[in-house]
Amino acid sequence: MADSATAPACAARALIEELTKIVGAQHVLTDEADYGPRLIDNRSRLHGRVDCAVRPANTSQTAAVMRAAKALGALVFTQGGNTSNVGGATPVSSNAEAPRLLLLTDRMRAVEVIDTINDTVLVQAGCPLSELREAAALKGRLFPVSLAAEGTCTVGGILATNAGGVHVLSYGNTREQCLGIEVVLEDGRILDMLRGLRKDNTGYDLKDLFIGSEGTLGIITRAVMKLRPAPTDTLVCLMMLPASSALAPSFSALSSAFAESLTAFEVMHRDTVVHVSRVWPEVTQSIDLSHPWYALAEISVADAKNVVARQALLEETLAELFERNQIADALLAQSERQKSELWRVRESIPEAHKKTGGNVKHDISVPRSSLVAFVEETNALLKALFPWIQPSVFGHFGDGNLHYNMGVCEGSDPRLCFLNEERIHEVVYEQIARFRGSVAAEHGVGRFKHDLLACVKTPAEYALLRAVKTAFDPQGRLNPGAVVDALPAS
Numbered sequence: 001m002a003d004s005a006t007a008p009a010c011a012a013r014a015l016i017e018e019l020t021k022i023v024g025a026q027h028v029l030t031d032e033a034d035y036g037p038r039l040i041d042n043r044s045r046l047h048g049r050v051d052c053a054v055r056p057a058n059t060s061q062t063a064a065v066m067r068a069a070k071a072l073g074a075l076v077f078t079q080g081g082n083t084s085n086v087g088g089a090t091p092v093s094s095n096a097e098a099p100r101l102l103l104l105t106d107r108m109r110a111v112e113v114i115d116t117i118n119d120t121v122l123v124q125a126g127c128p129l130s131e132l133r134e135a136a137a138l139k140g141r142l143f144p145v146s147l148a149a150e151g152t153c154t155v156g157g158i159l160a161t162n163a164g165g166v167h168v169l170s171y172g173n174t175r176e177q178c179l180g181i182e183v184v185l186e187d188g189r190i191l192d193m194l195r196g197l198r199k200d201n202t203g204y205d206l207k208d209l210f211i212g213s214e215g216t217l218g219i220i221t222r223a224v225m226k227l228r229p230a231p232t233d234t235l236v237c238l239m240m241l242p243a244s245s246a247l248a249p250s251f252s253a254l255s256s257a258f259a260e261s262l263t264a265f266e267v268m269h270r271d272t273v274v275h276v277s278r279v280w281p282e283v284t285q286s287i288d289l290s291h292p293w294y295a296l297a298e299i300s301v302a303d304a305k306n307v308v309a310r311q312a313l314l315e316e317t318l319a320e321l322f323e324r325n326q327i328a329d330a331l332l333a334q335s336e337r338q339k340s341e342l343w344r345v346r347e348s349i350p351e352a353h354k355k356t357g358g359n360v361k362h363d364i365s366v367p368r369s370s371l372v373a374f375v376e377e378t379n380a381l382l383k384a385l386f387p388w389i390q391p392s393v394f395g396h397f398g399d400g401n402l403h404y405n406m407g408v409c410e411g412s413d414p415r416l417c418f419l420n421e422e423r424i425h426e427v428v429y430e431q432i433a434r435f436r437g438s439v440a441a442e443h444g445v446g447r448f449k450h451d452l453l454a455c456v457k458t459p460a461e462y463a464l465l466r467a468v469k470t471a472f473d474p475q476g477r478l479n480p481g482a483v484v485d486a487l488p489a490s
């Protein structure tokens with residue numbers, strides 16, 4: 001009989017044997033050298049451990065993997081592109097006994113069917129977001145979720161985190177793109193909800209429970225996603241704002257002029273743009289870095305015949321803002337190259353911070369009308385406590401969602417922000433409560449905000465979240481340690 005020390009090793013060996021029967025030896029990775037980078041989160045803050053990684057080719061193999069995992073009591077950590085900003089995909093758990101399995105979706109990456117009458121796409125969970133966007137574009141359609149990690153993150157990942165990105169303002173987040181979903185449950189049952197319906201009021205929406213569930217309720221294997229008409233052109237401009245008080249009026253002016261054609265309105269504080277310029281001077285070379293705030297606006301034009309008229313309206317709107325001193329200057333891109341150069345400033349921000357040691361991050365939202373007050377009050381509170389602090393603020397003003405991150409002023413010890421991380425979080429999250437905002441606007445809860453969730457939900461909400469988790473995963477084997485824990489067995 002196996003003693004207590006060898007039992008976990010025996011269970012892990014048995015799991016590997018079972019998985020090998022299901023997917024073949026070449027798709028069960030047992031050597032850490034083959035999956036090592038997947039044990040570390042995108043911000044290099046967590047280091048997990050598993051007994052093996054498995055790469056099922058399709059839904060039925062995923063179901064068989066889940067049955068084997070259940071039989072052996074294995075913990076299952078599902079991973080797409082491993083771009084989670086909240087440690088959601090890293091296999092860290094306090095349960096040291098159970099065998100651990102990293103389930104990779106990278107072999108399930110096909111765009112199966114594009115229906116140009118229903119304007120939908122049936123796509124597998126491991127498909128990288130950029131490949132889905134490219135496949136849609138080939139059919140003259142747009143899949144509107146777009147974010148800086150789109151070359152790596154997957155359809156399953158954006159669904160499991162209900163990702164936002166830069167076009168939520170006009171198209172909504174990932175939840176709003178999804179019509180149907182296929183999920184493998186913890187016991188291997190397949191939940192086929194792959195309906196491409198825009199109307200379906202048949203009781204509770206189970207599909208919606210899995211969107212944003214971060215691998216804790218089931219494994220998403222396929223989805224039916226909405227497609228939109230592809231715009232024929234876009235207008236892109238970078239506005240230089242003289243003060244934070246100009247953020248709301250410049251947004252309102254463009255929003256009134258262009259309504260839903262305003263497909264992005266991203267803001268960046270000067271210190272954030274200056275930080276990018278220190279890391280990659282060439283990225284910001286066309287920008288005067290002396291303005292307090294910058295706003296990057298994108299307007300989509302559906303019909304090529306309207307481009308000239310839309311450009312004239314944009315120029316008129318900018319001129320009015322200029323006359324009212326609500327913008328100091330603006331750069332209107334004149335070519336595709338200039339558009340990408342302006343977008344590159346915004347998209348380089350996360351990588352620039354990563355390259356210089358990172359900062360203390362908050363992915364927050366408050367009502368758009370309170371956003372400026374939130375930033376100014378919270379900056380003042382933090383500066384009073386920590387004179388060395390340097391906020392790096394940027395994000396999706398149109399969605400009331402900012403990445404409100406804290407680093408250190410030039411010349412200060414970069415470790416200071418991490419040494420004071422807890423107190424910084426406390427100040428920010430108290431302010432979020434005061435403004436009735438969210439502590440996890442678009443990146444999800446993952447492991448980094450698991451404990452915070454209990455504090456920001458009412459006791460009744462939190463109890464229901466745990467009841468939902470327990471209903472789908474009674475033994476707490478799916479991505480344990482992320483989002484919320486199952487209730488103890490009674």
Ligand SMILES: Cc1cc2nc3c(=O)[nH]c(=O)nc-3n(C[C@H](O)[C@H](O)[C@H](O)COP(=O)(O)OP(=O)(O)OC[C@H]3O[C@@H](n4cnc5c(N)ncnc54)[C@H](O)[C@@H]3O)c2cc1C
Pocket residue numbers: 042077078079080081082083084085088089105125126146147148149152153154155156157158159160161162163164165166213214215216218219220221350351442443446479482
């Ligand atoms: C540079 C950069 C920019 C980013 N910008 C944005 C942004 O603008 N907006 C935004 O919302 N996010 C952004 N993110 C965060 C990240 O890209 C998203 O959270 C993304 O949706 C995760 O996709 P993924 O495939 O990498 O998932 P992973 O990181 O692998 O996993 C994320 C979570 O989803 C679960 N999961 C993954 N696949 C499945 C599946 N098939 N079934 C069930 N659960 C699954 C995992 O268990 C985990 O909990 C950014 C990240 C980076 C690095």
